[in-house]
Amino acid sequence: MKGNKVIELKGISKSFDGERVLDGIDLDIYDNEFLTLLGPSGCGKTTTLRIIGGFETPDSGDIFFDGKRINDVPANKRHINTVFQKYALFPHLNVYENIAFGLRVKKVPDDEISVRVKEMLDMVNLRGFERRRVTTLSGGQQQRVAIARSLINKPRVLLLDEPLGALDLKLRKDMQNELKNMQKQTGITFIYVTHDQEEALSMSDTVVVMNAGTIMQIGTPLKIYNEPVNAYVADFIGESNILDGVFIDDCRVRFAGHIFDCVDRGFGKNTPVDVVVRPEDVEVMPPSEGMLKGHVTSSTFKGMYNEIIVDVGGFKWMIQTPKQVAVDSDIGMSVDPDNIQVMKKSEYSGMFGDYSSYSDELEMLSENKEEESE
Numbered sequence: 001m002k003g004n005k006v007i008e009l010k011g012i013s014k015s016f017d018g019e020r021v022l023d024g025i026d027l028d029i030y031d032n033e034f035l036t037l038l039g040p041s042g043c044g045k046t047t048t049l050r051i052i053g054g055f056e057t058p059d060s061g062d063i064f065f066d067g068k069r070i071n072d073v074p075a076n077k078r079h080i081n082t083v084f085q086k087y088a089l090f091p092h093l094n095v096y097e098n099i100a101f102g103l104r105v106k107k108v109p110d111d112e113i114s115v116r117v118k119e120m121l122d123m124v125n126l127r128g129f130e131r132r133r134v135t136t137l138s139g140g141q142q143q144r145v146a147i148a149r150s151l152i153n154k155p156r157v158l159l160l161d162e163p164l165g166a167l168d169l170k171l172r173k174d175m176q177n178e179l180k181n182m183q184k185q186t187g188i189t190f191i192y193v194t195h196d197q198e199e200a201l202s203m204s205d206t207v208v209v210m211n212a213g214t215i216m217q218i219g220t221p222l223k224i225y226n227e228p229v230n231a232y233v234a235d236f237i238g239e240s241n242i243l244d245g246v247f248i249d250d251c252r253v254r255f256a257g258h259i260f261d262c263v264d265r266g267f268g269k270n271t272p273v274d275v276v277v278r279p280e281d282v283e284v285m286p287p288s289e290g291m292l293k294g295h296v297t298s299s300t301f302k303g304m305y306n307e308i309i310v311d312v313g314g315f316k317w318m319i320q321t322p323k324q325v326a327v328d329s330d331i332g333m334s335v336d337p338d339n340i341q342v343m344k345k346s347e348y349s350g351m352f353g354d355y356s357s358y359s360d361e362l363e364m365l366s367e368n369k370e371e372e373s374e
Contacts, residue, residue, distance in 0.1 A: 003031035006156060006189055007052060011061035014047055021047050023213040024061070029157075029191060034183045036192045038200040039210035040236075045193045046161055048210075052191060053082050053159050065156075081150040082159040089134045089145055095121075096130040098145050102153045120148035123182060140171045144178075151182070157189045164199070176203050197237050201225060209233050230343055234276045235352035241282075241317045242353025245275035245342070253342055256292055256312055260335065264342040274343045276353070279307070279320040281339035290332020299327050309355050316355040 007029040014022040022044045029035050037045035050056040051063065054075030063070050070078060089098050097104075099120050103113045121127045124144035129137070134145055143163060150158055160179075164172045180203050183190045194200055200207050201221040209216040209224060209232075217229045228234035231242050245255035247267040253260055255275045267273055287293045294310035294317065305320045310331065317333070325331060 002033065005029070006031050006066060007191075008064040008067075009048070009052070009061065010064070012048070012051060012058045012063070013060045014044075014051065014056065014058050021213050022051075022058070025213075025215060027208065027215065027218070029189060031156075031189055032187045033205050034180065034190045034192065034203060035206045035208065036194060036200040036204040037208050037210060038194060038197065038236075040195055042212075043210040044213040045195075045210050049082075049159050049161055049191060049193050052157075053080055054078050055082075079156040080159060081153060081155040081157075082161065083143075083146050083150050083163045084161050089142060089149075091133075091135050093134070094130065095126060095132050095134060095137070095145055098134055099148045099152055101149060106153075116152055120152050123151070123185065124148045125178070139167055140175060143167065143175065147179070147182070151186060151188065154186075155188060157191060160190060160192045162193055162195075164194075172199070179203065201237070209236060211236075227341060228276060228343065230346040231274050231276075231348040231350075231352050232346070234274075234341070234343065235348075239279050239318055239320075240353050241277045241279065241355075243275045243277070243315065244350070245273045247271045247273045247342060251337070253340065256315065258291055260291070260340055261337040262340040262342060263337050264340075267342060267344070272345055274345060274349050276341040276343060277317075277335055277339060279318040280305070281335060282317065282319045282321070283334045283336075284308075284319060284321045284323050284325060285332040285334060287330045287332045290334050292333040294331055294333055296325055296327055296329050296331060299325055318355045 005028050009025050009027040012022055012025040013020070025048060037048055039045050047056060051058050054073060057071065065078065090101065093101070096117055099117050100113050103116065121130065124147055126141065126144055126148070129141070134142060137145065164175050167175060176199060192203065204221055206218065207221055207224045208218050211232055217224060217233050224233065225237055228237060234240040234242055243255045245253050247253050247270070248259060249269050250265040251262055253262045253264070253273065253275060292312050294312040296308050296310050297316065298309045300307045305322050306325060308319050308321065308325050310317045310319055310333070
């Protein structure tokens with residue numbers, strides 16, 4: 001059950017140098033919610049965050065805070081704080097004074113500042129670091145100071161713009177857990193921006209998937225993963241096999257040359273659809289026992305599972321299986337009705353989900369390009 005609505009975006013559009021960055025965004029954000037804006041570079045997620053924070057003004061549309069229009073309210077007058085990827089700490093102040101800064105500006109008495117800074121130091125696991133200069137801290141410790149400084153003023157909403165982007169993988173994982181715990185502990189609404197799907201799924205109450213200045217889908221992590229609305233969302237959130245299909249009738253769909261039982265209804269008889277099957281949801285068996293038969297073209301050991309690429313009638317499937325499967329062997333494949341997700345055709349149909357050109361090397365190259373472009 002969601003709490004009270006704290007922020008409403010209605011018809012928000014924004015262009016820079018004639019290029020439309022946001023195109024009529026509508027979004028409701030609730031008290032005590034951890035909401036993540038998720039999407040690739042250039043999709044409009046950071047611009048959305050900056051408009052909420054008051055750092056950008058929309059070209060059209062309205063922003064409401066507790067039901068009051070705040071388009072013209074400056075950033076420092078909104079009950080909203082922001083944590084940026086670049087921590088923007090004061091290098092000449094120690095940890096204690098960095099955290100206390102906002103309270104000193106408000107002329108809060110010293111004894112109250114002392115109590116609240118100690119609370120924050122405990123929350124971000126930095127007790128004992130009070131007198132340390134921030135320039136001597138690690139990236140993760142500096143991030144904790146920046147978060148504590150933002151939380152100490154008890155804002156209604158905290159905006160976090162890719163705050164873990166500069167941290168190494170293990171530290172990112174640790175901080176993801178800590179941020180989620182902080183959000184629950186404080187009851188403050190967190191609005192978080194990331195391009196990392198796993199980060200969004202593991203931390204959020206609500207995920208907003210964005211692309212090209214529009215919202216593709218809003219939902220819980222489970223709903224977004226298990227019930228993507230189109231091929232773009234299915235591909236962006238984890239790995240997906242996305243196939244052309246025909247919805248025969250309620251609970252029956254044809255794809256890959258076979259008619260399958262499914263759980264979807266209401267798409268209309270003999271309607272062209274997209275069908276999503278996640279790699280972990282395909283069961284591997286002897287060729288004679290499977291609904292489908294395929295030829296294994298590659299196999300990569302991933303620790304908990306083997307990732308295999310399987311050619312089924314010219315379409316390359318990705319399958320994640322605990323079984324050892326030899327390259328150049330033939331296998332049978334089976335999919336339970338619960339694991340078949342039917343989607344309406346969209347402008348993204350046919351663009352994703354065939355792993356013909358897939359390789360770890362290609363994936364690594366694309367990730368490096370994305371990091372360089374940010």
